[in-house]
Amino acid sequence: xxxxxxxxxxxxxxxxxxxxxxxxxxxxxxxxxxxxxxxxxxxxxxxxxxxxxxxxxxxxxxxxxxxxxxxxxxxxxxxxxxxxxxxxxxxxxxxxxxxxxxxxxxxxxxxxxxxxxxxxxxxxxxxxxxxxxxxxxxxxxxxxxxxxxxxxxxxxxxxxxxxxxxxxxxxxxxxxxxxxxxxxxxxxxxxxxxxxxxxxxxxxxxxxxxxxxxxxxxxxxxxxxxxxxxxxxxxxxxxxxxxxxxxxxxxxxxxxxxxxxxxxxxxxxxxxxxxxxxxxxxxxxxxxxxxxxxxxxxxxxxxxxxxxxxxxxxxxxxxxxxxxxxxxxxxxxxxxxxxxxxxxxxxxxxxxxxxxxxx
Numbered sequence: 343x344x345x346x347x348x349x350x351x352x353x354x355x356x357x358x359x360x361x362x363x364x365x366x367x368x369x370x371x372x373x374x375x376x377x378x379x380x381x382x383x384x385x386x387x388x389x390x391x392x393x394x395x396x397x398x399x400x401x402x403x404x405x406x407x408x409x410x411x412x413x414x415x416x417x418x419x420x421x422x423x424x425x426x427x428x429x430x431x432x433x434x435x436x437x438x439x440x441x442x443x444x445x446x447x448x449x450x451x452x453x454x455x456x457x458x459x460x461x462x463x464x465x466x467x468x469x470x471x472x473x474x475x476x477x478x479x480x481x482x483x484x485x486x487x488x489x490x491x492x493x494x495x496x497x498x499x500x501x502x503x504x505x506x507x508x509x510x511x512x513x514x515x516x517x518x519x520x521x522x523x524x525x526x527x528x529x530x531x532x533x534x535x536x537x538x539x540x541x542x543x544x545x546x547x548x549x550x551x552x553x554x555x556x557x558x559x560x561x562x563x564x565x566x567x568x569x570x571x572x573x574x575x576x577x578x579x580x581x582x583x584x585x586x587x588x589x590x591x592x593x594x595x596x597x598x599x600x601x602x603x604x605x606x607x608x609x610x611x612x613x614x615x616x617x618x619x620x621x622x623x624x625x626x627x628x629x630x631x632x633x634x635x636x637x638x639x640x641x642x643x644x645x646x647x648x649x650x651x652x653x654x655x656x657x658x659x660x661x662x663x664x665x666x667x668x669x670x671x672x673x674x675x676x677x678x679x680x681x682x683x684x685x686x687x688x689x690x691x692x693x694x695x696x697x698x699x700x701x
Contacts (some may be wrong), residue, residue, distance in 0.1 A: 347434030351414060352385045353460055354439030354520075357447050358429040358513075359546065360393040363450040367402045374411060376453055382460045383413040391433040392419040393426070415436065427537045431528035434518055434541070442518045444538060448562050449476070450513045455558035459517070462493050462554055470549030471542045473506035477560040484690030486515065488697055490555035497550045500606040506553050507602060508619055510542040511595060514559055522548055526604055535594035540601070547605050586635065586642040592627035593649050596620060621659055624650060627684070628668050632675035643668055 355373060359366050370388070377383040392399050403417040418436055420429065434442045441463050445451070463472065478484045486509040496502045516538050522545055524602050531537035531544075545551070599620050603613065631642065647668060654660035667675050 350385060351439040351457075352382075352441065353385045353463060354387040354389050354437035354442045355456070356389045356391065356433035356437050356442050357444050357445050358391045358393065358433045359399060359447045360423065360425065360426065360429070361395045361396065361397045361399065362402050362447050363395070363398040363402045363562045364692055366390065366399060366425045367406075369445070369447050369449075370402070372451065373456070374406075374409065376451070376456055377411070377413050380457050381507055382457060383411070386456065386460070387414040387416060387438045389416040389433060389437055389438065390418065391429055392417070393429045394423045410644060425532075427532050430513060430538050431458060431532055431541070433524075434520060434523050435528060437520055440467070440520065441522075442520050443472075443474075444513045444518070445559075446514045449559045450480075450562055451559045452557075457554065458558060459554065462552060463517070466495050466550070466552045468550060469493055469552040470519045470522045470545030472552040472554065473510060473542075474515045474517065474554045474559065475557045476512065476515055477557050478562055480562070480683075482687065482690070483694045485557050485694075486512065486688070487553070487555060489557060489694065493552060493556065494551050495552050498606065500602075500608055500612060502553065503546055503551060503606075504602070504612060506551070507539070507546060507548040508599070508616075510539050511536060512561065513538050514561075517552070518542070518545060519549070524528060534597070535591070536598055539595075539598050541602060543605060544600075561640070571598075586631060586639055589631040589642055591626055592623065593646065595623065596649070596653055617657075620653065621657060621664075624654070625664055625667070628664055629675045629679050632667060632672045633679055635672065 357366065357369060370390070373388055377386060377388075392403065400419065404420075407415060407417060416436070416438070418432075420432070424432070430444060430562065442625050443459065459474065461471075463469075466472075472518060473487075476486050478486070487505045494502070506515075518541060523541060527541070527544060528537060531540040534540050600617060602608070604617065608616070628646070631639070631646075635642075647665070650660065650664065654664070667678065
């Protein structure tokens with residue numbers, strides 16, 4: 343169902359969703375409230391891509407289509423659940439706008455976010471990939487990349503693209519220029535895992551990138567236990583369930599990091615920085631796996647260990663920190679996890695204060 347309005351569509355806000363009618367309802371009404379107070383709404387499309395939900399998602403989209411609005415509204419329901427990754431990509435292909443912002447149904451956007459993004463894109467029509475900075479949680483000063491009220495564009499400068507491409511794992515941080523995204527590419531990206539990250543990388547190599555340093559949304563993180571429950575629910579619909587998908591996604595992330603090095607001429611200093619990010623993220627995922635597993639998962643631990651050895655064979659941190667947590671009982675991870683997050687929170691707060699003082 344569509345609602346057509348006058349004006350060329352510059353921006354499509356694409357919302358892939360599955361069985362999250364409550365979150366979708368809140369997100370759509372939030373966007374509607376924001377757009378109703380702007381002059382750009384006639385050049386904006388809001389697209390919902392329902393991955394064959396079995397809850398009341400269809401009722402939400404039907405109800406919302408009847409609301410009077412000045413922007414284009416499109417609702418698409420897939421014939422079956424194709425998986426979240428495929429739905430991300432189909433949302434992009436079905437968009438009407440020049441640019442597509444993939445927005446999660448539960449991330450909280452700021453009141454000025456759409457206007458700010460629209461204006462930034464209007465001034466950078468030739469970019470292929472856009473990255474949007476974000477807060478990790480309500481009340482948390484930590485952001486994906488250093489916070490600033492500005493944005494900048496760049497062409498294949500890996501020093502400027504490293505962190506944005508790494509943080510593009512958060513789907514709501516991604517903006518794509520639709521004309522540069524082909525169906526064949528999206529199918530290939532889905533097979534690789536984390537398709538939106540590979541799409542971001544591909545477009546960053548093909549064309550210029552826009553990096554928005556101002557945080558425009560906040561992740562509403564439900565916690566590692568609920569996140570794991572969602573991952574298990576998704577995995578139950580797939581044939582290969584022999585490995586914990588909660589950790590398996592991270593192994594796909596490590597493969598993506600290798601693609602970064604292959605796609606750019608990366609000097610040693612940046613290679614080392616990337617290595618440090620990978621090490622930190624690996625420890626995160628190992629701990630998350632251990633504290634949320636109901637029993638000792640031999641198959642997953644074996645696969646993760648063998649893969650990580652290839653990445654971190656020469657790393658003392660891997661052998662001294664990762665391996666013990668990976669193989670020791672879960673209570674060790676449960677003890678470490680809250681202490682580590684307190685340290686990360688304090689470190690992020692101090693770093694934010696220092697940046698504001700120095701800048």
